[in-house]
Amino acid sequence: MTTASVPAGAKPRGPVARLRGQGARLLPYFYAAVGVVAVWWAVVLIAKPHMSLLPSPLLTAKTFVQLMASGELPRDAAYSVARVLAAWSLAALVAVPLGFAMGRWQRLERVLDPVVELFRPISPLAWIPLAILWFGIDEGGKIFVIFIGTFFPILLNTIAGAKNIDPVLIRAGRILGCQDDASLFRKVVLPASLPQVIVGLRISFGTGWAAIIAAELVAARSGLGYLISNGMEVLRSDFVLVGMVTIGVLGVLFDTVFRWVDARYNWIGE
Amino acid sequence: MTAAAGSTAKPLSLRGLAKHYATADGRVIEALLPIDLDIASGEFLVVVGPSGCGKSTMLNILAGLTPPSAGEARVGDVPVRGPDIDRGMVFQDYALFPWLDVIGNVEFGLERKGLPRRQRREVAMRYLEMVGLAEFADKRPRELSGGMKQRVAIARTFATEPSIIFMDEPFGALDALTRRYLQHELLRIWQEHRKTVVFITHSVVEAIYLADRIVLMTARPGRIKTMLKVDLAHPRDPTSDKFRAIERRVYADLDEELAKSFRMEGRDTAG
Numbered sequence: 001m002t003t004a005s006v007p008a009g010a011k012p013r014g015p016v017a018r019l020r021g022q023g024a025r026l027l028p029y030f031y032a033a034v035g036v037v038a039v040w041w042a043v044v045l046i047a048k049p050h051m052s053l054l055p056s057p058l059l060t061a062k063t064f065v066q067l068m069a070s071g072e073l074p075r076d077a078a079y080s081v082a083r084v085l086a087a088w089s090l091a092a093l094v095a096v097p098l099g100f101a102m103g104r105w106q107r108l109e110r111v112l113d114p115v116v117e118l119f120r121p122i123s124p125l126a127w128i129p130l131a132i133l134w135f136g137i138d139e140g141g142k143i144f145v146i147f148i149g150t151f152f153p154i155l156l157n158t159i160a161g162a163k164n165i166d167p168v169l170i171r172a173g174r175i176l177g178c179q180d181d182a183s184l185f186r187k188v189v190l191p192a193s194l195p196q197v198i199v200g201l202r203i204s205f206g207t208g209w210a211a212i213i214a215a216e217l218v219a220a221r222s223g224l225g226y227l228i229s230n231g232m233e234v235l236r237s238d239f240v241l242v243g244m245v246t247i248g249v250l251g252v253l254f255d256t257v258f259r260w261v262d263a264r265y266n267w268i269g270e
Numbered sequence: 271m272t273a274a275a276g277s278t279a280k281p282l283s284l285r286g287l288a289k290h291y292a293t294a295d296g297r298v299i300e301a302l303l304p305i306d307l308d309i310a311s312g313e314f315l316v317v318v319g320p321s322g323c324g325k326s327t328m329l330n331i332l333a334g335l336t337p338p339s340a341g342e343a344r345v346g347d348v349p350v351r352g353p354d355i356d357r358g359m360v361f362q363d364y365a366l367f368p369w370l371d372v373i374g375n376v377e378f379g380l381e382r383k384g385l386p387r388r389q390r391r392e393v394a395m396r397y398l399e400m401v402g403l404a405e406f407a408d409k410r411p412r413e414l415s416g417g418m419k420q421r422v423a424i425a426r427t428f429a430t431e432p433s434i435i436f437m438d439e440p441f442g443a444l445d446a447l448t449r450r451y452l453q454h455e456l457l458r459i460w461q462e463h464r465k466t467v468v469f470i471t472h473s474v475v476e477a478i479y480l481a482d483r484i485v486l487m488t489a490r491p492g493r494i495k496t497m498l499k500v501d502l503a504h505p506r507d508p509t510s511d512k513f514r515a516i517e518r519r520v521y522a523d524l525d526e527e528l529a530k531s532f533r534m535e536g537r538d539t540a541g
Contacts, residue, residue: 166365168361168363168365169365169367171335171359171361171365172359172361172365172367173367174335174352174353175333175335175353175355175357175358175359176355176378176379176382176426176430177355177378177379177382177383177430178382179352179353179354183382187378187382188367191367191369191370192367192369194369267368267369267410268368
């Protein structure tokens with residue numbers, strides 16, 4: 001009862017403070033960006049590479065503005081994001097329920113776990129040839145590849161979350177009026193494993209984001225991966241760099257959104 | 271706040287209640303030999319016994335969390351078939367839901383009972399006041415000390431107005447001073463709300479301090495060794511001669527069982 005008067009970890013947490021917290025979290029990325037640009041510029045000034053090998057940051061910025069104005073970059077980015085979102089949502093729709101089932105029913109897990117373990121080490125990129133054969137180079141193939149890439153992180157994290165629930169919480173739930181499995185799931189199993197499920201969703205979005213670029217490099221007529229591969233073909237390395245920078249910035253943005261969701265729904269605490 | 275509304279206490283009877291487990295290699299382990307026991311309505315029964323004597327197993331069967339291998343437990347006339355919100359339980363490790371705040375935890379069972387939002391907030395608040403934690407209503411369990419957590423768990427259990435409350439070594443993880451305070455608090459609440467209580471502990475002093483009647487269980491396989499009425503008025507003074515006399519008697523019986531259980535442990539590790 002020593003903490004009666006001053007509970008640990010109590011701090012004011014209004015919306016303003018939270019916003020400032022988000023800003024502070026983005027600050028390191030800003031410093032990193034400044035550092036990277038400085039090194040990049042130094043290399044350009046000292047080594048003087050040909051413009052088609054490594055353009056200066058200034059030229060890249062100009063190209064960035066150009067591609068933004070022409071609408072090419074927003075269009076390519078939107079294509080990539082839409083593909084990842086579609087495939088990732090689809091994967092979540094399958095992997096989350098399956099993960100809960102495998103995490104709570106040992107028998108199902110024993111049957112399916114070897115299958116999962118066999119497929120898991122295969123990189124989603126290794127599926128690209130089959131995806132092209134099966135679904136062509138249209139959206140289907142790319143969504144399939146991203147589906148594979150996002151499916152396993154979601155599945156494995158959901159299984160872990162559902163499996164590692166403190167059994168005493170299950171007992172407490174049953175004692176406190178959750179007699180049937182449905183109410184026990186809704187009131188105890190789901191909230192207890194939610195933090196781990198969110199971790200899976202976050203990680204998989206990252207892997208999906210990495211994989212979409214690869215899939216678009218191989219076979220696409222749109223998307224950031226296409227912008228990059230096309231830039232290489234027409235010897236416009238500034239296109240390549242604009243594509244790369246956009247990938248990095250969007251990746252950080254998505255991760256920030258996920259961290260925010262995580263902070264909001266994660267009861268494990270800081 | 272005397273004579274609280276809600277269900278009144280109910281008696282509990284055990285008839286030939288037994289439990290055995292089959293191990294992976296096909297051996298059968300007797301956890302609980304057939305037990306007959308009648309617990310009166312509103313009685314505070316404390317079960318004491320060495321570790322592994324099956325007292326937690328017994329409690330889980332009574333709560334409906336584990337089915338018995340033989341025999342049956344009845345609450346009033348109704349046999350126990352599964353868990354029921356009319357039978358509450360306080361766990362040693364609190365079992366608070368970490369994703370809910372303190373009042374959310376107390377409201378959990380009330381919501382399951384179908385109380386509308388405003389009413390369950392009101393009831394939960396009343397029970398938080400009862401354990402002196404009203405001002406911590408919107409804290410998370412992780413922000414509380416062990417003793418405070420257990421007070422929340424007690425409020426959560428009493429709030430659903432069960433007719434029987436099982437307590438599985440509820441104060442076992444707490445320091446001695448907190449423990450003493452909570453024993454006192456529990457008695458106060460129990461005297462107000464008169465539920466039937468089945469309380470498990472390792473501590474002989476705790477048993478004598480709280481119990482109307484003490485049931486002493488044997489080492490594995492568990493069965494009842496002795497039953498003992500404690501006819502002392504509350505509040506009891508652990509330093510009084512009568513208290514000490516009862517303590518000596520319980521220890522005399524318990525020492526035999528402890529010796530047995532240690533021999534058994536030796537055998538287990540040797541085998």
